[in-house]
Amino acid sequence: MKNFFTSKITVALFLLLVVFMTGIFGFRFFSDYSWIDAIYMTVITITTVGYGEVMPLSPSEKIFVSLLIISSIFIVGYAISVITEYILSKNIGVLRQKKVQRKLESMHDHIIVCGFGRNGKQAAQKLLAYNRPFVIIEKNEEVIDRFSDENTLFILGNAIEDEILLKAGIEKASTLICATPSDADNLFVVLSARQMNKNLKIISRASEETSYKKMKLAGADNVIMPDKIGGDHMASLVVVPDLVEFLDNLTVSGQEDSINVEQIPFEKMCPNGKEQAIQDLDVRKKTGCSIIGYRSPNGEYIVNPEPSLVLQKKSKLILIGRPNQIEMLKKEYGV
Secondary structure (H helix, E strand, O other): OHHHHHHHHHHHHHHHHHHHHHHHHHHHHHOOOHHHHHHHHHHHHHHOOOOOOOOOOOOHHHHHHHHHHHHHHHHHHHHHHHHHHHHHHHHHHHHHHHHHHHHHHHOOOEEEEEEHHHHHHHHHHHHHHHHOOOEEEOOHHHHHHHHOOOOOEEEEEOOHHHHHHHHHHOOOEEEEEEOOHHHHHHHHHHHHHHOOOOOOEEEEOOOOOHHHHHHHHHOOEEEEEEEHHHHHHOOOHOOOOOHHHHHHHHHHOOOOOOOEEEEHHHHHHHHOOOOOOOOOHHHHHHHHOOOEEOOOOOOOHHHOOOOOOOOOOOOEEEEEHHHHHHHHHHHOOOO
């Protein structure tokens, strides 16, 4: 939007200059006025203040003045509207950023999304579905003006700048999602963010295979390659179409009446802090949901864990069920 308004203001100022110079040179050479009188006549004509002429006008001079007045009314009106719109947009932008900063001061363990392109939008929609607090860093002001609302916080700026990351609360954040289209920018953000917050979980997008290892070395916990995932998914629809369609129908976010998969941390499953075996929890009887996965404290995943498996602290269970069963699960364990 900045470039948009700047170009419109340039055009408006250029048109004002053209009509002003036309009036000055017209009165100077067409009506034989002095330079001072020509400037004076141009000013009172363009501004339509109604003062008298310096000298009586001939019929041809009256036609020239009439055309100058008509053209100046449109040009001056256009210039005033453009400049007013620009000033208002700047003030609105400043007020919006101040409002975002006030909200960020009270936020902690939030998520920072860098870039609001295709991947950034999808990440934001998922976070909104789960009611997770997040802020988006976007350098395109026009994008912010188009998508900004009460539920989405935007910070105008480039995420590769440390000052912008600090403004987004990088030191208090729990997760950073690098979703800019440039691998170089994502790599730079990962490096900077890891230095600012050692405990931050960093998820980065990558377009090239060569960027994957670089992102990992820079400190990214997870590196996602959307193009590769898309290609694998399309190939899977050819090889195992029924399985893929079934998995696609498993909803992990969205409306409460459509979720089929949920993860529950140890703290919710065992609120007393005592480690228990899966069979002792009796989740299936209480909620109807089935346990399909277990994530150990060190990040290891076990598919379809044994009933005798003992849940450890800082672990998580992954469960599957119909939407009403998932809802019962949430109520039972206070999720």
